[in-house]
Structure formats: C-alpha cells, structure tokens
Amino acid sequence: MNGYRILGIAFISFAIISCGKNDLSQDNLGTGEEGKNGTSPGPAPENKVPELSIWHWGSEKRPYGINNVIMDEARMSETIDSYIQNKVTRVYGGYSKIPAHPIQKENLAKWNRKLKQLGIKSIYLIGNEQWIYPENRQMMIDYILEYYVKFNLSVDVDAKLQGLHLDLEPHQLKEWSVASIHRKRELLYLLKDTYRDLRLTLLHYGMEKDEIMADIPTWFDEMSAIGWASEIEKYNWFNDTMNYINGFTIMAYELASIPTIVQRTNWERNNFKANIQIGLDADEIGRIWNSKSAIINALREINVQTRAPIAVHNYTTFMEQ
Template sequence: MHKKRWRHAACNLGLLVTSIGVTASPCHAAGSRSGWMWSQPANNYGSANIIGDPQREEDVLARIDAWGFDRAYVSYGTLPLSNAEAVANWNKSLANDGVTTQLLLGENTWIYPQNRTALLAIVQSRLVNFNLTREDPRERIHGVHLDIEPHGLSAWSAGTPADRKEMLYLLSDTYAVVRQHLDSQNASDIPIFADLPVWYDSSTSIGWDDAAERDSWFAGIAESLEGISMMAFERKTLSSIVSGVDWEIQNLPIEVRVGLNAAEIGPGKTFADFAAFDAMATSIEQHYGDAIGGVDYQPFYTYVDAAPALSLSADFDSDGDVDGADFLSWQKGYGLVDAATPSNGDANGNGSVNRHDLSVWESQFVSATAPLASVPEPSTFAIFVVALLGSGRTLLKTRTGDASA
C-alpha cells in the first residue's frame, strides 16, 4: 500500500517558479476536499465545458483553491485522444495549485468479464498512453477513479442477497484486473480509487456467510485499491453518517474519504440549504481528523451551483480602491500558505496567497493598460508601478462603486 505517499503526492509535484522571482510550493492552506467532475455538457461546470476554456478554467481554479480541494475526479471523455494539450494544460494548472487528478470512469456493467476489455482499452488509451506523451509530471493524470456501482443494475434489485454477494465478487475481480493491467504496462505507480456505498459491509443487504467472509472481501479490494470514497448519501445527521462509514475507516488499510451528495441540497431534501451541507462536511472532518482522507462532493457542477459566490476583494490596504499599492501587498504576501489575511494579499479568504488572488486583483483593477497575463518580471513590475502611479489611470472604487481618474 502507498497510502501515505499518495496523500502527500500533490506537495511533491514540483516547485512553482514565478516570474517575480518567488519560488514556492504549490501546496496551499490545508484542505482535503474534492468533487466528481462529470462531463455534463448541459451544465457550464461540467468538465466538457471547463477543459480547454481558459476563462472557465480560471474560474474553476479560483473556486477549488478557495474551497480547499486537494484532488479532482475528472471525466475527460475522449479529450486525452482528441485534445491532449488541453488536458495537459488543465492538469498542470491543477497541479500548480496542489491538486492531483484522477481519471473518472463509470459504467456499472464493467463488473462482467466480457465487458472488462472495453474498460482496459479506455484506461490504456486515455491514461497510460496519454501519460507516456507528457514529460512534465504535472501534465499527467495521477490516478484512476472507478465509479462502478453494481447495485445500480437491474440484476441487483431482482437478485437475492447471495446473488448480490456474487456481484460484489465480480466487482472486486474488475478492480484486480485494472490493477494487473496497469502493473503490466509499467504503470504500477498509478493508484486506483473507487466509490462504494456505505452498506456493502451489511449482512442484511449482502449475503455474507459471516463477518470473516465480509472482512476477506474488503481485504481483497484493498490489495487493488489505494483508497475509497464512501457515498454517505441521504443521511442528514453526523451520527447516521458515522454509523455508515465507521467500519471501513477503522478496518481498512487504505485511504477512506466520505462523499456527500450536493444534489440533496434544498427545501425538503437532506440538507435544507448549502450552509447545512457545508456544516456537515466540517463536522465530518472534525470528528475524524486524519483518520479520513477528506470529504468529496457529488457532483461537482451541482456543488458549484449551490455554493454561494466567492467573497472576493483585492482592496488589500483597505483604502477604498484597487490599485498598484494593492498589487504590492499581494507581491509581499505571495507564497503564504497558512493564516494569510486580506492585508497580505489573500483575496478569496482561504488563508493562502497565490496566483488566484492576483487574478482577483487583475479583474478588479480597471486600467487602460492591457491585463496582466502573468506576474511580471521585477524590472517590468517597477516600470508598471511607476507608470501606474504617475499616469492617473482609472481605478476601481470598491467602496462607492465609482470610477475616478
């Protein structure tokens, strides 16, 4: 098992070197959250509409930075084949923020032996072959994430507990086949993660002969998997979630994360509003601490829709406008990864100061000059500030909403 190595992999992807001469780790303030980024072309925040769209990518990067994500489960579709550069650039941008990526794949019929060839072909073409073309490790896909749910098949609902148990053995065999394939392709460093409901350990739902057989099945999947995300859906209290996930957390030698369903937010649903949903995620983290890998959100695009807009301000010196002095505050604070304040240049309130805070400054600064595409060289910055302070450029007034020369 490589659990500890994987949990810190994001911090080992390389140092972020910027053009202002600052070198800093991409790892920001502590955060261990993630989301299932399904393609969902009908939603602006489906991965099909994010990858390859620079403006949408920057929007999403700012959000996941503020929300403390440490990984992303991404449905890439055929993009690794049709637009490899877009995938590489997206992965690199995430890696620079300390976020690792996993190839998200979901098809329940992959439990059956006759369908595994199709699964392996996807893993080979969209991950193994893609990674071989990328010299920069930040551009690669860092893991496989299997969302294979046999309980979603008609054979499950029609079957007996004993039938369901046999389907779980087919599932564990599928995990093993993917693991064996990766190992055979010199990709043994690629971890596999999977999604499980909270009741596979139940002798009522599954016809386990006894606790020993159940334990043996879970031990078997732990040989193939690096971690699991427990789908603690339709549970509105911490105690009910703990009762569903605690056995796996206490007994499995792999990483266990807890998944919450953002589609359950709203009047009459599991969580009355986003605040209640977010409070539950925090309660889970506080209850388990380092015993879990983090909290995951299903699906990402629904989470984005439900979450309140980010509270952003680049008036770092609180003088009522966004100008070159605020840029200086950001520059001085750049690289802080914990306990940063607005005066340090933290625009999105996540306790760190990085390029996303610069993007906020850029968006709030109204100038006749071209927007900054990247952080300028020190000499360029000096010229920029002199020109800014001496030219009477238009500044954005954050207190009054007025623009004055």
C-alpha cells in the same frame, strides 16, 4: 489496439499479491456526463471545511462541467481559483474521451500541469457497471488503454493524469433489484476482480504508482444487504480488495443525520488503514440538505468527528449555487 491491446483475460492470470465557487476550503462507457441543465454560479458564503476531494463531472449543458471548463481559459482560471479557495486537493474529473481527442487533449494536458503546480491531483473519473461482467472486461481494458494509458504515455510528467477513480456500482445493474443474496455477493466478487484487472493493466504499463480509488455505498459492510456468510468473509473481501486499490470513497448519500453518517462509515474507517473518504452529494441540496450551508456544515462536522478525508459530489452544483 495493436501493441496496446491486452489479449483477453489470459493476461489476468498473472495475479498480484485501487457552491458559490468558494464555499468549501478543502456515453455509457465512462462518459463523464452528469446531465443537468446549467445555471450561473452565485455568490460565495463564508463557510469552510478542510481539504477536499471532489467529483467534477462533465456536462453538455452546464458551463461549469469540467469538460467545458478545460476548453475555456476564463472558466479554467475561475475554477482553479475556486479550487484554491476551497482547498481542493484531488479532482476526480469526468474527462470522458477528451484524453484521446487530437486537439482537446492539449487542453487537458495544460489543465493537469496547472493543477500539479498547485499540488492538486487530476484523477480520471470513469465508470460503467457493465464492466463488472467478465465478458465485458476486455472492453474495459481497451477503454483504459485508449483514454488513460495512451494519454499518459504521450505527455510530459507534469501533464499526466495521476490515477483512476472508479464509479463502478453493481447495485445499478438491472439484475440487482431482483437478485438473490447469494447473487449479490457474487457480484461483489466480480467487482473485486474488476479492480484487480484494472490494477494489472496499470502495472503492465509501468504505472504502478498511479492510484486507484473506488466509490462504494455505506451498506457494502452490512451482513443482510450483501449476504456475507460471516464477519470473516466480509473482512476478507475488503482486505483482499485493498491489494488492488488505494482506498474507498464512501457515498454517504440519502442520509441527513450526521450521527448516522458517522456510524454508517465506522466499520471501514476502523478496520482499514487505506484512504477511506466520506462523500456527500451536493445534488441533494434542497431535498436531503436544506441549503448549501447545511451540507457545508455537515462536511465540516463529519471531518471533526471522524478525522476522515471528505469529498463532495458534484462540484459543478456547488459552483452553480
């Protein structure tokens, strides 16, 4: 990485004190792939919800995966129209390695300019749970330098990516299912260190204003699930984490009850002033949610009851319904 490379974890020692298309109104190393077969988008119903953040993954097969959208002018316009009608304000884009591709990066820059002109943030969506392990941390830093930092240093201000959205889930590690409670708690501390190292990387390159958001499940605050020694320890973990990230998107997945979703996100919302979003999964339509209308109604009702910002995964699925 030459001048862009950060020399190992020694750098870290400088610690710091992260639908029909119009239904809503609102590689292993961060591949941006979501991997389902494509279908054609359908008509748009009338249901609306407030301003929306979206996970918009890439896909090799689905035409409205974000990697395919930004490479096709017609799809780009169609998708942006959908964003506008659905009041999308934040796009967590699975752009994968496009930012380093000599030709495709120009399409990404054009896309980012279009979104910024509309007041929509284009944010780089990445994740590899293996980065949590200290021995893989330099690999993570190198990846961020190659596909985020270098891109942002090479384009004009309106074409820049505006932050990172981290899909780093320690519970996806092979060891999690057999790990002791003590080990699970250790893994969460490693996750916090990972957030720290990413924030330090951005700071080192003068990107202190770039936001970092992170996905978490609904149960990181549960004493029995993580083995927190006390309420104070749990609070301190979350509070310390807020030194490095701007907020969490709580993945309220596998929960079909709105009261349950509200209750399971209550602790984070009540204890922290950071950006705490509540996200539902459109890929659960037909399984957890009876229909697209049902998940739209749920998003609206959750926002009404909590006044929390809302998010939906995966926007490609909404566009294909």
